[in-house]
Amino acid sequence: MTPPKARAERKTTTLHGHTLIDDYAWLRERTNPEVVEYLEAENAYCGEAMEPTHDLAKTLYSEMLSHIKETDISVPFREGGYWYYSRTAEGLQYPVYCRKRGSLDAAEEMVLDVNELARDESFMAIGAFTVSDDGAMLAYSVDNRGFRQYTLQVKDLRTGKLLAERVERVGSVTWAADGETIFYTVEDEEQKRQFQLYRHRLGTPHSEDVLIYEEADERFNIGAGRTRDRKYVVLESASHTTSEERFLPADAPGGEFTLIEPRRDEIEYYADHRNGQFYIRVNDAGRNFRLVTAPVSSPGREHWREMLPHRDDVMLEDVDLFARFYVACERRDGLQHLRVCRFAGEGAETLDSREVIFPEPVYSAHPHINRVFDTDKFRYAYQSFVTPSSVYEYDLATGEETLLKQLEVPGGFDRELYASERLMARAEDGVEVPVSLVYRKDMREEGKNPLYIYGYGSYGYALPIGFNPNRLSLLDRGFVMAYAHIRGGGDLGKPWHDAGRLMVKRNTFTDFIAVTEQLIEKGYGDPERVAIEGGSAGGLLMGAVVNMRPDLYRAVVSHVPFVDVMNTMLDASLPLTVPEYEEWGNPNEREAFEYMLSYSPYDNIEAKAYPAMLIKTSLYDSQVMYWEPAKYVAKLRTLKTDGHVLLLHTNMTAGHGGASGRYDYLKEIATDYAFILRELHYLSF
Template sequence: MMTETNLLQTAPPVARVERTETTLHNRTLIDDYAWLREKTSPEVLAYLEAENAYTDSVMKSTEPLREILYAEMVSHIKETDQSVPFREGDYFYYSRTEQTRQYPIYCRKKGSIDAPEEIILDVNELAAGEAFMAIGGFTVSDDGNLLAYSTDTTGFRQYTLRVKDLRTGELLGEHAERVGSIEWANDNRTLFYTVEDEEQKRQFQLYRHLLGTSHDQDALVFEETDERFNIGAGKTRDGKYLLLESASHTTSEERFLSADDPAGEWRLIAPRQDDIEYYADHRNGLFYIRTNDKGRNFRLVTAPVDSLEQTNWTEVVSHRAEVMLEDIDLFASFYVACERAEGLPSLRVVRFAGAGSEVGSSEEIRFPEPVYSAHPHTNREFDAHNYRYSYQSLVTPGSVYEYDLATGASTLLKQQEIPGGFDRELYGSERFFATAKDGAKVPVSLVYRRDQKGEGTNPLHVYGYGSYGYSLPIGFNSNRLSLLDRGFVLAYAHIRGGGDMGKSWHDDGRLMNKQNTFSDFIAASEVLLARGYGDPQRVSAEGGSAGGLLMGAVSNLRPDLFRAIVSHVPFVDVMNTMLDASLPLTVPEYEEWGNPNEPAAFEYMLSYSPYDNLQPGSYPAMLVKTSLNDSQVMYWEPAKYVAKLRTLKQNDSLLLLHINMSAGHGGASGRYDYLKEIAFDYAFLLKELGVVAV
C-alpha cells in the first residue's frame, strides 16, 4: 500500500549501478541496470514502487483534471449495451455490458432473437477477487451443449482451459494449462488444444482430449520443433476440416484433418518453404489457398483435397503489385476478398457461377469517407446469403452492416451510440501523403474539431507503430473527444514496417531497412507542421510496444521535434533482448529485427537501439508505461531505459515511469480501469503541452 510519504516523493529514485558487459563481434555492450531483471527481488520491487510513488507525486496536481477526463470518457460510453447477435447453429449469440460492471457478459438465445436469454459466461463473475481477467479461447461445440474457454488472471498471457456444460451450468473437470487455440471436432466430445513451452511462450504442441478422460491421457498430435514457428488450430467455415497452422513471421504451412474423424491422420497441404506463406479454407472438395508464392501481395488459388500437388493449383486471383490480398472470407455461393490499395481497405464480393470454382459477377462495397477502416464482422454460417462487415472512421462510430447478395444493398444493423452530446459534423478528417527522405510517399491520416482548427496554432499529437506488417487501424474512439474538444489535431502516420501499403511496405521497414520506420515518422511530423496542422512548440507523439521502439528512436534522433512523448510498454532494449534467446519472442523475431549473432545485423540493430543510443542532452518530457506481468516486452526494458536516461538527460523536462503491478502487455483489463489509465495519459499531455494549467 502506498503511504502518504511515498505519495509526496519529490525526487526521482536513483537506480543502483551494477556494470554488466557483453562482448560480441569485437564490440562490448555495457549495461548498468541488468539487475532490474530480477522480478522477485525485493530490491527490484521496491525500486519499481518508488518509481510509481514519484510519478504519483509529480502528477498529483492533475488529479482533478484526471477526474474530469474520466467522467467525460464515461459520459461518451453507452455503459449498458449489446452487440449485434449472430447466428451459429440453433442459437443467436451476442455479448452485452452493464453499467458499472467491468467485463462483458456472453449470452445466447435459441431459435429466435426474441427467445429467453441464456447467459453462457459472465466474465464479471470470473473476475471476482482477481486484479486482472482476460478471456483467451472461446468456442462452443457444434451441438451447442459445451463451451470450451480459457482465462488469464495475471496479464502474462498464460491461459487455463475450462469446459462448461451449457445445459446445466456445471463446470466440468476438463483442465489444462498454458493453452492457446481451442477447437471442437464434430463429435462434440473431442477437443483439440495447443499449449506453449514454459520458457519462450511459444505455442508448440497440439493435443487431442476426449471429454471425461484425464488430461494425462491426452494424445500429443503434433509438436513444432523450429523455434521460429508458433502453431494454432481452427476449423474451416463449412465445418468439414480441422486445420493446424504452423507459422513464423514470414513462412507458414497447414495440415488438415476431417472434423468427423478426430482420431485420423493429419495431412499436409504443402510443405513449408522459407519466406512463403499460405492460408487455406475449404469449399466443395477444394481448398482455397491465399499464398504469396508468386508475389509478396498474395494471390488466390484452388487445389483439390485429394490431389494437393502444386502442379494442380488453379489460379483464381493473380498477384497484383498495387493491391494486397489481405484475407479471403469463403462461403457456399460466394467469397469476399479483403484487399488493400493505396493504404485503404476494400471488400470485394465475388459470386460463384455454380457449384464449381468458376466465378460469376463481383462487386466492390463502396465507402464514403477519405479515411476509414472496413473489415469482416462475424459470419459463422457457411450457407449464407448475406455478409456482415464493420465500418468506422475517425469521425464515424463503429458500425455493423449487412450486405445482401441478392440486391447488392448494405443495411446498417447497429452503430455505436455515443452519448454525451457527440455531433460528428463538428469533426473533420483528412488524409495526405508525406514525402520521406528517400522519396517514399507515406500516408498520414488526421482528425480535428473543425471550429477549433487554426493555422499552426493547435497542439498536435502524432501516433505511429510501423512493424510486423501491421496496418495501423483508423477507427473511431470516443475517448479522443477529450483531446479533440480541447483543440488537439490528432495524426496517424502509416510508416514503413507496417502493412498499410502492402507487403513491400513491411519489407522496407524491417531488418536492414528498419531506419526507414523512424525517418518516415519524423518526415510525417515535419510535413504536418509545414502544412499548419500544429504549433511547433506543442507537438507530442505516442506509440506502444514496437511503437515504443519508434518513440525511443525518434527521441534520440530528433528530441527537438517533440515536446512530450507517451511510450507504452516500449521495446527499447533491442540488443540485450535480441541476444537472449531464452526470452519469449526473441528467436521468432529474428525475422523482423534481424539476428544479432550475425555481424552485419548486430551493427545495424545497434545503430538504432534506443537504450544503447541514449546520449547526454535534452529530451522531450516522457511518460513511459509498463506492466509487471508483461510477457511480450518485459517490464525491465522501460525500467532500465528510464534509469539510464535519468543519468544523461540535461534539461528539466519530466521523465516519468509508471508500472501497473497487476497487468500485462495491454494494461488494465477492466473497461473502467482502462479509462483511468487513458485519463492519466491525457492529463500528462494536456499538462506538458500547456493546454490546461495544473
C-alpha cells in the same frame, strides 16, 4: 521532488568487437525485493509528479465515461441453432456472453459472465471461446495475471457446471464435429511458443491426451481451427514470414492430419474449404498474395489453379469463403476494400463481383462475425475517425446494405463538428508516406493547434483508422490528431512491411520524423506543442525518434516499449526472441548486430536534452518484459541534461495491454491525456 535513482551494477557483453555496457541488468530479477522497491518508488514519484493533474484526470475520465453507453448489447450473430451476443451493464467491468435458442425472441441463456470470473481477481482476460457443434459445451480459457498464460476449462451449457477438464498454458482450442473431442495447443515453459497440438476426449484424464504434432523450429508457432463450412480441422504452423497447414476431417478426429504443401522460406499460405476444394491465399507469385484452388485429394502446389492473380498495387489481406460467394478483403492505396464475388456454380469459377463502396476518405472496413457458411448475406464492420463503429449486412441477392447497429455515443457528440483527411508526407528518400488526420473544424488555426501523432510501424501491422470516443477529449480542446502509416507496417501491403524491417528498419523512424516535420510545415500544429505516442514496437519507435530528433517533440507517452533491443535479442531464452529474428535480424550475425545497435534506444541514449516522457509498463508483461522500460528510464535519468519530467509507471497487476477492466483502462487513458495536456502547456483544461 527527487526522482528515484537505481543502483548501477555494471555488466558487459562483448560480441563482434563491440562491448555492450548494461548498468541495470539486475532489474531483471522480478522476485528481488530491491527490484520491487525500485518500481514502487518510481510509481510513487510518478503519482507525486502527476498530483497537480489529479482534478484534470478526473474531469477527463468523466468526459470519456459520458461518451460511453455503459449498458449496451452487441449485434447478435447466428451459429448452429443459437443467436449469440454479449452485453455490458453500468458499473460492471466486463461483458456477459449470452445466447438465445432458435430466435431472438427466445429466453436468454447466460453462457459466460466474465465479471464472475474476475471476482477477487485484479486482472481477467478471455483467450479461447468456442462452443461445440451441438451447442452443449463451451471450451474457454482465462488469464488472471496478464502474462498471456491461459488455462483451459469446459462448461456444460445445459447444466451450467464446469467439467473436471483443466489444462494449463493453452493457446488455440477447437472442437471436432462429435462434440466430445477437443484439439488444443500448448506453449513451452520458457519461450511462450505454442509448439504442441493435443487431442483430448471429454471425461478422460488430461494425462491420457494424445500428442498429435510438435513444432521443432523455434521460429514457428502453431494454432488450430475449423474451416468455415466446419468440415475440416486445420493445423497451422507459421513464423513471421513462412507458413504451412495440415488438415483433418472434423468428423474423424482420430485420424491423421494431411499436409497441404511443405513450408518454403518466405512463402505464406492460408486455406479454407468449399465443395471439395481448398481455396488458398498464397504469396508465392508476389508479396501481396494471390488466390488459388486445389482439390482436397491432391492439395499440393502442382495442382494449384489460379483464381485471383497477384497484383503489385493490391494486397489480398484475407478471403472470406461461403457456399455461393466469397469476399476478397483487399488493401489498396492504404485503405481497405471489400469485393463480393459470386460463384457461377459448384466449381470455382466466379460469375460477377461487386465492390462495397465507402463514403469517406479515411476509414476502416473488415468482415464482422460470419459463422454461417450456407447464406446469401455477409456482415462487415465499418468506422472512421468521425463515424462510430457500425455493423452492416450485405444481401448478395439484392445488393442492398442494411445498417444493423451503430455505436451510440452519448454526451452530445455531433459528427458534423469534426473532419478527417489523408495527406502524403515525403520521406527523406522520396517515398510518399500516408498520414491520416482528424480535428475539430471550428478549432483549426494555422500553425497554432496542439499536435498529437501516433505511430507503430512493425510486423506488417496496418494502423487501423477507427472511431474512439475517448479521442473527443483532445479534439474538443483543439488538438489535431495524426496517425502515421510509416514503413514497417502493412498499410501498403507486404512490400511496405519489407521496407521497414531487418536491414532497412531505420526507415520506420525517419518516416515518422518526416511526417512530424511536414505536418508542422503545413500548419497542422504548433511546433512547440507536439506530443507523440506509441506502444510495444511503437515504443521502440518512440525511443528511436527521441534519440534522433528530441528537439521535435515536447511530450512522449510510451507504453510497454521495446527499447532494450540488443540485450533482448541476444537472449534466446526470452519469449519471442528467436521468432523475432525475422523482424529485426539475428544479432549473432555481425552485420545485423551493428545495424540493430545503430538504433537500439537503450544503447543510444546520450547526454542531451530530451522531451518530457511518461513511460508505462506492466510487471507481468510477457511480450516486452517490464525491465526494458525500467532500465531505459534508469539510464536516461543519469544522462539527460534537461529539466523535463521523466516518469515511469508500472502496473503491478497487469500485462502487455494494461488494465483489463473497461473502467480501469479508461482511468489509464485519462492519466495519459492529463500528462499530454500539462506538458503542452494547454491551460484551458
